[in-house]
Amino acid sequence: MLEVNNLSLSFTQYQRGLKQKNIQVISDLSLSIQEGEILAVVGSSGSGKSLLAHAILGILPKNASLSGRLYYGGQELTAKRQKELRGKEIAFIPQSVNFLDPLMQIGQQVRTSSQVGSEKGIAKGKGGEKEKDRDRDREKGRVKDRAKDKGREKQRKIFDRYELDYDVENYYPFQISGGMARRVLVASAVVGGPKLIIADEPTPGLHHEVVKEALGHLRELADEGTAIMLITHDIATALEVADRIAVFYAGTIVEIAWASEFTDHGDKLRHPYTKALWMALPQNGFLPILGRQPSPSEPPPGCLFQPRCSLSSKSSSTNNSSCSQEAPVMRELRSGKVRCHFAT
Amino acid sequence: MVALCFLAFFLVSHSPIDPVQAYVGADMMQVSPEQREKIAEHWGLDKPPWEQFLHWGKSVLQGDLGTSMIYRSPVSDVIKERFQASLALMGIAWLLSGFFGFIMGVTAAMHRGSWIDKLIKWYSLTLASTPTFWLGLLLLMLFSVWLGWFPIGLGVPAGVLAEEVTFYDRISHIILPALTLSIVGVANIALHTRQKLIDVLESDYVLYARAKGEYGFTLLWRHGIRNIALPAITIQFASFSELFAGSILAEQVFSYPGLGQATVQAGLRGDLPLLLGIVLFSALFVFTGNLIADIIYRIVDPRIKEVA
Numbered sequence: 001m002l003e004v005n006n007l008s009l010s011f012t013q014y015q016r017g018l019k020q021k022n023i024q025v026i027s028d029l030s031l032s033i034q035e036g037e038i039l040a041v042v043g044s045s046g047s048g049k050s051l052l053a054h055a056i057l058g059i060l061p062k063n064a065s066l067s068g069r070l071y072y073g074g075q076e077l078t079a080k081r082q083k084e085l086r087g088k089e090i091a092f093i094p095q096s097v098n099f100l101d102p103l104m105q106i107g108q109q110v111r112t113s114s115q116v117g118s119e120k121g122i123a124k125g126k127g128g129e130k131e132k133d134r135d136r137d138r139e140k141g142r143v144k145d146r147a148k149d150k151g152r153e154k155q156r157k158i159f160d161r162y163e164l165d166y167d168v169e170n171y172y173p174f175q176i177s178g179g180m181a182r183r184v185l186v187a188s189a190v191v192g193g194p195k196l197i198i199a200d201e202p203t204p205g206l207h208h209e210v211v212k213e214a215l216g217h218l219r220e221l222a223d224e225g226t227a228i229m230l231i232t233h234d235i236a237t238a239l240e241v242a243d244r245i246a247v248f249y250a251g252t253i254v255e256i257a258w259a260s261e262f263t264d265h266g267d268k269l270r271h272p273y274t275k276a277l278w279m280a281l282p283q284n285g286f287l288p289i290l291g292r293q294p295s296p297s298e299p300p301p302g303c304l305f306q307p308r309c310s311l312s313s314k315s316s317s318t319n320n321s322s323c324s325q326e327a328p329v330m331r332e333l334r335s336g337k338v339r340c341h342f343a344t
Numbered sequence: 345m346v347a348l349c350f351l352a353f354f355l356v357s358h359s360p361i362d363p364v365q366a367y368v369g370a371d372m373m374q375v376s377p378e379q380r381e382k383i384a385e386h387w388g389l390d391k392p393p394w395e396q397f398l399h400w401g402k403s404v405l406q407g408d409l410g411t412s413m414i415y416r417s418p419v420s421d422v423i424k425e426r427f428q429a430s431l432a433l434m435g436i437a438w439l440l441s442g443f444f445g446f447i448m449g450v451t452a453a454m455h456r457g458s459w460i461d462k463l464i465k466w467y468s469l470t471l472a473s474t475p476t477f478w479l480g481l482l483l484l485m486l487f488s489v490w491l492g493w494f495p496i497g498l499g500v501p502a503g504v505l506a507e508e509v510t511f512y513d514r515i516s517h518i519i520l521p522a523l524t525l526s527i528v529g530v531a532n533i534a535l536h537t538r539q540k541l542i543d544v545l546e547s548d549y550v551l552y553a554r555a556k557g558e559y560g561f562t563l564l565w566r567h568g569i570r571n572i573a574l575p576a577i578t579i580q581f582a583s584f585s586e587l588f589a590g591s592i593l594a595e596q597v598f599s600y601p602g603l604g605q606a607t608v609q610a611g612l613r614g615d616l617p618l619l620l621g622i623v624l625f626s627a628l629f630v631f632t633g634n635l636i637a638d639i640i641y642r643i644v645d646p647r648i649k650e651v652a
Binding site for chain 2: 054057059083085086087088091092094096098099100101102103104112172174188192
């Protein structure tokens with residue numbers, strides 16, 4: 001469905017005067033999502049996961065520079081296709097209610113996506129014919145009305161599905177509760193009939209029940225065949241619902257594992273960071289590891305995880321110092337993927 | 345309003361200008377002390393301040409605001425007449441600066457970082473720091489003296505009977521002062537609008553709207569304009585006071601017979617009732633501006649409606 005190959009992302013920033021600085025945020029990241037699957041991208045807060053979502057949608061700010069390739073449905077996902085597809089085939093679920101326009105009624109905002117699509121369709125279908133202006137205008141108005149009705153109908157169906165009252169249509173974002181906002185955001189993603197949904201931290205600071213409900217919606221959509229990329233910092237949440245977990249570390253993905261492999265002492269996991277992450281959970285011993293994530297702008301030589309890695313320090317005592325010299329490439333391992341010289 | 349009456353009266357009555365002397369002017373030497381006393385008595389200036397205040401307060405309540413010393417007619421009439429002239433001037437300036445300021449601000453923000461943005465920013469910053477009267481003088485020099493397109497001053501041509509003054513005459517006299525005021529006013533509004541729109545365009549909800557497939561002008565219209573409308577309205581109506589202050593200077597430079605000029609005259613010649621009347625009136629004017637803004641808020645912003 002979606003394939004991301006060797007994606008790198010950096011920003012140019014002006015520092016003091018005209019001196020420019022390149023800030024690397026994502027480096028050499030690869031992943032893929034299948035139809036009907038939830039892939040969770042798990043990483044610590046502020047590590048650039050959201051930007052990965054923005055890159056796929058093509059809504060990065062202007063000073064961003066991107067390299068690598070994106071494929072969607074087997075075809076390359078160019079900027080032009082991104083523009084055509086977003087809001088329709090590729091939908092986005094943002095973090096919070098703040099992403100809704102504070103001065104626009106909910107119903108209208110949910111309808112937006114579907115309307116953008118239909119208006120465009122009308123403009124296309126109308127070309128070429130030379131009718132009398134008045135007739136054409138009337139026709140145009142009627143088609144537009146019909147499109148509007150259709151938009152409303154669609155929106156109401158979605159509202160029914162997510163148990164939102166029709167009254168909510170006329171509410172403004174400041175009038176709805178957190179849980180309701182979640183449903184509204186899911187509803188506005190679904191209204192365009194997407195094949196790929198990118199959900200960016202859809203469950204921050206929510207009550208456990210609400211989180212469960214929101215994740216349930218995602219699972220339901222995936223079971224209907226939608227591909228879902230769930231971006232989160234909460235590995236426990238991710239494990240509840242995702243099929244596969246991609247672990248994000250220092251601007252890249254170090255391992256893609258099956259959710260079912262996160263068991264016991266993490267013996268089935270491939271990368272030492274994933275294992276450490278798993279073991280750091282309260283229920284698994286609450287074991288922290290030393291050090292902190294390097295900035296992708298100033299990576300350590302060799303493997304990104306090498307300074308904190310237990311595997312590397314063990315092996316360097318033997319004859320292999322490749323960890324500090326050579327960055328490992330992503331490789332297949334036991335039906336998952338890993339970026340480590342020593343993983344077995 | 346009542347507090348304002350007290351304060352204004354206190355300030356004006358302690359002004360060092362002797363109203364009688366200001367009234368008589370250069371003929372001072374020919375006026376005997378007895379005559380001066382008579383003038384003072386006629387205006388009630390010989391009485392203690394509190395009595396003067398009561399007298400004035402009575403006329404305020406009656407609605408004529410007392411009698412102007414320099415124009416020798418009820419203050420309310422003077423203000424009415426002068427305000428009509430000023431209203432046209434300020435109205436034109438207000439509409440022009442609001443309209444162009446908003447458009448310039450939006451244009452600059454949409455093309456942020458481009459040459460047009462830089463041009464508008466440069467223009468606005470320059471003008472924001474330009475004194476009104478200086479700009480008025482420049483315009484006078486350029487259009488009236490060198491090019492001769494517009495008359496140099498006054499509200500109507502000199503030496504023409506009131507009945508013969510044509511609409512065109514009035515228009516040609518109002519253009520330069522109105523232009524001066526609006527050129528200065530544009531800067532402020534353009535800069536505010538630009539900054540606000542940039543904030544909006546960087547907001548989460550615009551990002552989300554883009555993620556939903558909206559773009560270009562539709563996006564701007566749906567999310568941009570409505571969200572910058574509020575601050576724009578605030579500035580526009582709050583600018584009543586600035587406009588009023590600006591009009592005093594502009595009218596002085598162009599000798600335009602508006603309220604601003606009357607203010608200067610009243611101040612310089614110690615015309616206490618007129619000055620007080622104008623103070624009250626302008627306070628009312630600015631208050632009205634803010635009130636209108638508040639009312640429009642309710643219509644535009646659902647959040648405020650909810651609280652009420």
